[in-house]
Amino acid sequence: MREYQNALTSFDRGQTGQGSSSYLDEIYLAIGTTRAIIGQHDAGIAEVRKAINASSDVDLKSYAQYQIAATYLMKGDPPSALPEFQKVVSNFGAQEVAPLASFRVGQCLMEMKQYQQAIDQFAKTEASFVDFPHKDWLLSFTGKCYWDMGKRTEAKEFFSRLVTNYPKSGLKPTAEKLLKT
DSSP: OHHHHHHHHHHHHHHHTTTOOTTHHHHHHHHHHHHHHTTOHHHHHHHHHHHHHHOOOHHHHHHHHHHHHHHHHHTTOHHHHHHHHHHHHHHSTTSTTHHHHHHHHHHHHHHTTOHHHHHHHHHHHHHHOTTOTTHHHHHHHHHHHHHHTTOHHHHHHHHHHHHHHOTTOTTHHHHHHHHTO
16 A cells, blocks of 8 residues: 555646656556555546546547546446447547447446446457457357346356356356356
């Protein structure tokens, strides 16, 4: 925790003119991300918003927007995270963070118990981002949505695909356990 506080102090110097920087957008982003990590969620979000406003770099803006959404999710606030992840997908669809943001939209819907919408979003993520690197998570979360809806047969289809297609996934033991019930 002390290391994070020291980092915040150092970054704040660049922000307040004690070592002005042409990297102000990156400083805001670093401060905001650090604040979020140490549990200062609202202050972190405010700093990251400054990074978005200060930057002309699309990559930084997309990453910063993703960080805002992730901070809301970390805070346990999926209803606030949802539109922020949707902004990443709609405003930065060609950027590196878009596939993960699309997945997180589904996660937010799932956490909000909007299971059918979450299932639809996971399918959309899989179709839109063919190279999505976390397909085991897509299968697991889709299966979980069906499971929580009481649709065990559909859920088991997704868990079975996970076990078959991703034998080294850390999600495999849970899927195997649910397949046996």
